[in-house]
Amino acid sequence: MDLKPWLNHYPKGIPAEIDINSYANLIDAIEKGLEAHASAEAFVYMDKVFTFSEIEKLSLNFAAYLQHLGLKPGDRIALQMPNCIQYPIALFGALRAGLVIVNTNPLYTPREMKHQFTDSGASAIVIVANFASHLEAVIADTAIEHVIITELGDMLNFPKKQLVNFVVKRVKKMVPAYRLPEAVNFVTALQIGNSCPYTRPEVKNTDLAFIQYTGGTTGVSKGAALDHINLIANIEAVAAWFQPMVGKTKDLCTLGALPFYHIFALTVNVLTGVKLGFKNVLVVNPRDQKALCKDLKKNPITIFPGLNTLFNALLHNEDFRKLDFSNLKITIAGGMALQKSVADEWEKLTGCRITEGYGLSETSPVLSVNPVDGTQQIGTIGIPVPSTIMRVLKEDGTWAEADEVGEICAFGPQVMKGYYKRPQETEKVFVKDELGRDFFKTGDIGLMREDGYFKIVDRKKDMILVSGFNVYPNEVEDVLAQHPDIVEVACVGVKDARSTEAVKVFIVRKNESLTADEVKRFARENLTAYKCPKQVEFRDELPKTNVGKILRRKLKEEDESVHS
Incomplete structure (x- = not known):
């Protein structure tokens, strides 16, 4: 089996390997970027340019x-x-x-x-x-x-x-x-x-640079120990990936709506921004969409990093829908699964296809991403970035062939050495391959297609077991999100005496007349019976992290406390 079939889909000019020794350390990377773009605009904050x-x-x-x-x-x-x-x-x-x-x-x-x-x-x-x-x-x-x-x-x-x-x-x-x-x-x-x-x-480039804590949405927050090489590797990989667009566009301007303390925006906006000379438009509170739309009107954005919930919210905002998107070249999605209905509507409105990528705090973060040259494949997390290998580990501990489902694992210079002062936790998340290389186990269930594109099925810990069948919340959410009267949806497993677990969905509806029976009927038309929700609960809003990820765990805990 070809371990790198994705290389056939690399856009012209993107190398298979990046030079992790291109900078002595992050100090070197930052200072060279600041000097190279000295006279250019770096940040816009409350209309003040720096x-x-x-x-x-x-x-x-x-x-x-x-x-x-x-x-x-x-x-x-x-x-x-x-x-x-x-x-x-x-x-x-x-x-x-x-x-x-x-x-x-x-x-x-x-x-x-x-x-x-x-x-x-x-x-x-x-x-x-x-x-x-x-x-x-x-x-x-x-x-x-x-x-x-x-x-x-x-x-x-x-x-x-x-x-x-x-x-x-x-x-x-x-x-x-x-x-x-x-x-x-x-x-x-x-x-x-x-x-x-x-x-x-x-x-030294092997010295610790960041202790980047995991979101804690599935348990106690742990610190991913990231050294200078980890971040340099991602800076170089992301910068190389942007080249098909960067080489053709002047005055790059990116939206700084996702929090910089989060690994996604830290790498894509701040660190890569210094290398390539982006102007970052800083948004203190992305939930204030009125102010956000004003910033977008004043500063035509060429690169728009975001996540599904942000894109979805903006698509329902009339001020946003009136903006001029002619400068928008790249929209990057990460942090959570991108729903097809959101991706389709975004492209229809802005004329820009969303480029979905994938990564974790433990991987600095980018592991894979769709090409930005117009060949994006919606529904996938793209292909591994330079110097990165991704494989799928089956439940029996063997490596999967194409299209076989298992846990996505990754090897590359951006992968952390371990969790800070937690050797036992570190040992649990690494597995060796046939060559003795340490692959990081992401906790995400997915598969690699024949062409090398990867697809996420769901989080390992979020998987729902219904009468022996695995139900992946992402799939249920993606289907229900296509209903015209559903704004947001979260799917969790709840205890069920007959089937171990039952599927329950929490929904924010666009139309108050939408009923639980209509939701169930729509699900039955699009999903196998065991995947369909048995329970439907309507909410005015869904709990989220500050980044915007929906907290399924909190919904599940709330449900358990009510029914305990």
Whole structure:
């Protein structure tokens, strides 16, 4: 069996292998990108433009400040911010100081923050004031010694800075009172750093760069230990993949709606953006679609990274549907399964076919993606990126042939070495192939077609067992999402005395007249009987992570608590 049939589908000019030694480390990659695009626009934040040269200077000041504090290469620093301009400045500055980044979801509860900070051993944090009260509640139980606080408007010009901070704090009351007397303001830190010396640290490309925590949607959040090579490999692979479009388009502009603390946007928007000179339009709150549409109107987007729930929501927004999409060249979907109905409607509206890819925090993240040259195959996660091998492991522990279903496994330079300080957990997720190579077990069920394109069937842990038959929630959701009166749908397995589990769907409906019987009838017309939902529950909204993934686990837990 050909282990790399996908190479036949690589667009012209894309190499089968990438050079993971193209940069000495991420510091080298960042500094060369900032220098190469010095005069170009790097970020747009609340209508203020920051050039790459400005980001270079500000991040250098921040790196010098961190060294001034006595932080040493290898020390961990938590970044807990939405997509404000302070994030890339702090990110690049911390990396240039040789620190290890611990990206933290701003919406975490104090309990979740405490787990992440203690598990990682973070000794410093940059946090937006909106969440500082949560930090106050747990900081005594962590190793954090240095706190840098910023407000959303801090990097804007007068009087917008004062206005934004006043509205956020006094009008919207989004900054609960807190007491962290030793904290330093982010702007003050930059000012101090401007007068401090900076010493470029010696960092090996095998040194730890990020502790990127998994979403925790299926259990306790674990830190994927990513070294400099892991991220460089993905930067080089994604940049190479974009070449068919990048070489033909000037003034690349990408939407920064997905949170940068998430591995998808971190790599595709921020790190690849520095290499290729993208302009990133920062969106603090993508759920504020009115503001988002205004940003899109002002800044014609050429690259639109997103996920199914974001695309679906925008397709139901009349302001979005009125926008001009003539500049849009690439729409990238990741993070969750792309539904065919959403993909079809997006292409019909924008004229741009969605390019679906696949990856995980543990793989920095990109493993596979559809080509961006117009040959995208909707319903697949594409083909492995350069220097990457993907295979399917069957339940009996043997490697699958084409079209056989099993767990998708991956080998490549972007794959983590393991979970941070969790050797037993690490051992569970790797399996050796015939050549002794360590393949990462993704936990996703899928198959490789004859042509080398991969297809996800479902998450291993989300699979529903109905009378001995496997039911994959993605398939049920994809079918029901095609109903014209269904906006969103989530499928879970619930306990059933007769069939082990039964299929239950939670639905947000577009038309209030839609009934459970109509949903079941539509399912029976399109699905085998055992896959059809026995139970239908209508909701005003579905629980999601801050990235936008629907939380099936939470729905299942809520259902179990009601019926226990």
